[in-house]
Amino acid sequence: MDKLRSLTLFLATCDEQSFAAAARVCNTDPSTISKAVSRLEAELGVTLFQRSTRQLKITSAGRHYAQTVRSSIQALSSCEEELRQHNDAPKGRLRVNSAVCYGHLYLRPLLKTFCQRYPQITLELSLDDMHVDIIEQDIDVALRTGYVKDSRLVARCLSPMDFVVCASPAYLEQYGTPANYAEFTEHAWIGFKIKETQQLQPIFLPDEQGEYQLSELNRTHITDDGEAMAQLCADGLGFAQLPHFLAKAGLESGALVSLYPAFRAPMPEGGVFAIYPKREYLPARVRVFLDFLVAALEAQQETPTHTWAQHWPSRVQFS
Template sequence: MDKLRSLEIFIATCDGGSFAAAARLCGSDPSTVSKAIGRLEAQLGLTLFQRSTRQLRITAAGERYASTVRKMMQDLSGCEEELKQINRSPSGTLRISSAVCYGHLYLRPLLRAFCLQYPDIRLELEINDLHVDIIDNDIDVALRTGYVKDSRLVARRLSPMDFLVCASPRYLEACGIPRRREDFHSHSWIGFRIKETQQLQPIFLPDETGEYQPYELERRYLTDDGEAMAYMCADGLGFAQLPHFLAKDGLDSGALVSLYPYYRPPEPGSGVFAIYPKRDYLPAKVRVFIDFLTDALAARGEDANHTWAESWEPMEAVW
């Protein structure tokens, strides 16, 4: 029997005045109560109750011990209630780490509305593309394109990550529209270099059947910054295969056009994920943030299995 349970039985015995009354209060039986008090006395090396066939009387040592135990139990109960209240009420500091492009383009525009809705939450926002250890760095939730396999973490997919082959109308007017995949060899291409691995992001183009296949093309321009890639594309430097969250503003404004239907990587780890430490009770501040972000994405046509790119019409069929 654990020490806390023994202390609960001890206080119940003090209040009830007998082992039988304590057993009723604790949902146990007199024999179990008697043994628990005996073990507690053995651990302390003290007699807590004077026993006789007719009555049970607490000793001076027992009274002093009971006073301390009651205070301890009250402090523990108060602390537990306070923590429960904190978990129920969205408050405190919420530390968010976000991938750079997603943080700038999708997350940042939502923060004011979130802060107005939850004024007791104080935000700390980190923007970087490094896959840092969330637990060691005391991060409440990370937004990442792709998730890290870690049994200590929960990875909740916010949306797939869809890619679109984009160019600016200015570039197409000057250089022409490719009619076949092979035509891309005579066009400029903007490539993306992944910072952590220094590898180039592969390019996927549809074959004659419309199925996407990896396609090797020379990248005339390279960058390790997603927003720079989108701006370079909009400025007319060439084609780029952009994730949907990078392409959206340019497509909406007409600064970019897409040539093909969206491409979605088949890997289960592909997508945008909210990643947070695994725990029995998710803090309210984390729960309301993820719910808020999920609702905001739904308003723009995105959920765990869909993005707005599914319904975006390409400029024209190019094969």
């Protein structure tokens, strides 16, 4: 029998002044109550109750011990109730980490509404493209592109990652639109260098049948910043293969043109994920944030299976 259970039976005995009555209150038998009290007395080396065939009388030591035990159990109960309420109510500090571009372009515009809806949540937002150990750094939710294989974490897919081959209207007016697969090699390209690996991101281009193939292209310009890549493309420095969340603003404003229908890179792990530590009870502040984010993305035509880019018009449509 655990110590807390023994203390609970001890207090019931104090209140009822008999083992039999305490047993009825605690839904057990008198011998269990008696053994629990005897075990406490043996541990403490003091007598808690004077026993006789007719009466059970608490000693002064027992009375003093009961006051301390009762106060401690009440404090523990209050603490547990506070923790339950904290876990059930959306409040407290919410630490969110995001990939830089996704954080700037997708997450940040949503946060004002979220904070207004949940004023008792204190938001801490950090943006970082490098690997972050969210458990070690006590982060509640991380937003990342690409799946993270860590058994300690849950990865909830927010959307696929669709890619769009883009150029600026001015660039196309000056240099023309490629008429076939081979002509792509004659144009300037803006490459993206992945900071963590220092590798260039692969570029997939459509062949004559509309199937996307890995292409070896000369990157005329290279950057390791996604927003800079999109802006260099909008400035007319060349073509760029942009993930949908980087291309969206430029396409909507007309600064960028989609050359071909969006495609999904042939990688089973591609996508945008909300990543958070596995735990039996997900705090309410995390739960409401995830639900809010999913609903906000659905309003932008993004779900775990599709994005708005699948329906965006392009200069060339495959038959």
